[in-house]
């Protein structure tokens with residue numbers, strides 16, 4: 001198989017970079033780099049009908065993935081998670097077609113597996129063997145697992161009040177774990193310092209171009225699972241925003257490949273009321289977000305006070321006619337129980353936040369009950385059992 005990955009492009013200043021040097025962010029403006037593909041060649045040579053013969057993981061989209069040599073793929077079978085229709089839930093909300101994309105089925109119990117499979121694979125391809133990450137929890141666990149799988153070294157910087165599962169999975173899979181008295185943003189500073197000092201490659205969210213490529217595969221899968229259509233609404237629990245902008249990137253790529261019609265999906269961002277920098281920026285019409293002080297929510301994956309990709313998230317929301325809104329921790333707990341008791345899916349708090357968001361959106365008529373709605377359940381509740389009481 002041939003990957004049509006061709007170069008990197010800055011999403012802010014459009015400067016381009018070669019595809020052999022391990023760049024992290026734009027060396028001119030410091031903003032986020034995207035992998036760009038030779039779409040014209042891919043359009044001729046990558047027929048979506050070939051997918052029925054492909055492996056049942058996110059690597060089935062190899063031509064539009066960032067790894068040049070298949071041998072460098074470090075995989076645990078991530079992706080191709082079920083897109084479940086949820087009739088009981090739909091009925092109780094008066095909706096006709098709600099789906100849950102159940103990312104809790106991924107290796108390591110969250111969709112962080114996608115991003116880190118891609119980032120670790122590409123690091124291996126570029127000859128980088130020592131990786132460091134600041135993490136709210138799940139990303140650290142995923143980096144640790146994929147580094148173990150790829151015989152690489154993982155360094156994880158995580159808040160000391162992250163879920164127990166995240167600390168233990170990182171330690172048990174052999175990572176060097178440092179617990180921080182602070183948030184992911186504080187962990188980020190320390191991770192960057194260690195990277196500088198000890199020659200580690202920092203794979204912080206959107207500070208290297210490849211995690212987003214792993215997460216974009218959710219967009220490819222949703223379209224494939226809906227028989228090459230896109231839903232009317234996608235509700236996404238937003239921390240660093242990699243998945244939201246990744247899905248939007250995937251939709252643009254598939255449109256350029258001629259695989260789907262112009263996507264009309266409204267991209268909707270849900271955040272916790274205790275940590276909502278993107279919602280605040282969206283509501284005040286800003287193109288960038290400001291740091292959220294004293295961030296607090298038990299949904300650790302969205303306890304992210306500042307996102308380097310803020311402008312990309314806000315742009316995807318606005319370009320898609322989406323919106324952004326907050327929900328409370330108590331609403332998330334209620335929705336974990338509602339999803340579990342109505343459908344037997346046991347969602348992470350972040351995944352439950354999408355249902356809490358949907359309830360508000362229906363009440364305010366921003367989403368109508370006839371629309372095809374996809375809720376992103378980004379992880380598995382089993383990883384959070386110490387974070388709330390039933």
Ligand SMILES: *Cc1c(COP(=O)(O)O)cnc(C)c1O
Nearest residue numbers: 239240241242243301350378379
């Ligand atoms: C990291 C994480 C999120 C937020 O994902 P982003 O793409 O960084 O916005 C949501 N849910 C879970 C379970 C996570 O681990």
